[in-house]
Amino acid sequence: MNRKAMAEEQFRWIFILVAGALILGFFTSIVIKQKQAQEDAISAAELQNMEFLMANAKVATGSANEIELAQDINFDCNSIRIGRLSKQTKEPIFAPELLKGRNLVTWSLDWNMPYRATNLLFLTTDEARYVFVYDEDKYASSSSYQKFVDELYSKFPDKMNKEKVSNKESISDKNNYKTRIVLLDASIALPTFKGVSSMTIKGTDLEKGEIQFGGQSYHYIGLPALYAAIFSEDKENYECAMDKAFKKLKLASSVYSEKIEELGSIQVYECQTHYTDSNVAISTILGADVATLKNDNWATGLFGAISAMKNYNNELIKLSCPPIY
């Protein structure tokens, strides 16, 4: 073979190599794109599931639901991110920043202030652990404390990873990525294993009391607000989601305020008195926001207005007047 023929042969092999590389590259890029598209499709399906769950939570409250978790979910109060996709949310959702595990557990409760303003949605997984710590001595001596601890624990869904321990027992590491220790008017030396966070609930009343976490105290009104703090990652997330709940309360209160005005035209004296009085209470509820929960006087005022509104409504029902809610 002469030199020219050898050069042509070499050129031919180079040409084949280049063409082969091109074809291989083309198919590789298709496979990579398909893989990415498939991952996005899974994320989109999961996001859609979340959307349905949230819509269902608005409709049906009370029961906890469990769904299989295909991918980890990142949550930051304003958005839910799965894989590369994310979705903005305006609903009051309380959840850890990272949701990982085999199953996602959802639970929603009506937020009645005193009328239903919205539903609070709680998200967690079977891998997130919730430890309720009670004071053993107080539990033995105070029946109200015992009732408070038992009710708070029993109403927490069984589908969630929960346990109740006394302050004299130690909390062992069960290798959970997140462990939330809920101190029920009790104190312990916090364990040092990874993913531990704590919060304290002061008082023995499920209707109102004080919660402390992240160096901040908040008043809670009603059990859903108390559970909301337990599920929140930190005080920022709690405040952010409670702010959304208060915005919904404002909308519902505006409707009830207009309804009260409308009902005020009913020419029955007994009814009218209660409608007039309830106007004062509803203006306090209308003015409430997340800052109210941090101020002792404002929180007491809000609780008073809610109680007064409940009384007016009960009286109106007794008098066969159209109730407010």
Added chain:
Amino acid sequence: MKKKAQAGMFEIIVVLFVFFLLIGFGLIFYAGMQKRSSTEDSKRVLELRAVRVAQIASTLPELQCSLDNAVRENCIEVEKAMAAKDVIEKNIADYYDMFGYGKISIKGIYPDSSLSMLLYDFNPSRQTYDTTAIQIPISLYDSVKKQNYFGVLNVEVYS
């Protein structure tokens, strides 16, 4: 020898050309199929959205009938709806997050067919690409007269 090599090269180029031509046809066919299936998907998504909006609207605390927080399913209170109409109009951005582009109204059927109320209407550009409407039978409750009416909840959603 040179001519034979050139012919071989030409042969490879023709094979490659035909190969890429076939791949091109395949891709065009695949893209066409994908487009058709995504059109069907978006129609299905719009229908699902209409159902979801109807579900949310009928259970909205601002509209739903209740007695001391015990709610009545598929029931809208007329007094609340009248008040909610103004509140929704003033806070349209908040409700847009729940309902998106669309229109929600209630209509009395029996015994009073004159009752009709537009509760939500949001479509600023007045442009629609696709629309789906559903009607849900509901009970309308007048808490002052303590009377129930039979009515419908109309939901229209736009893409």
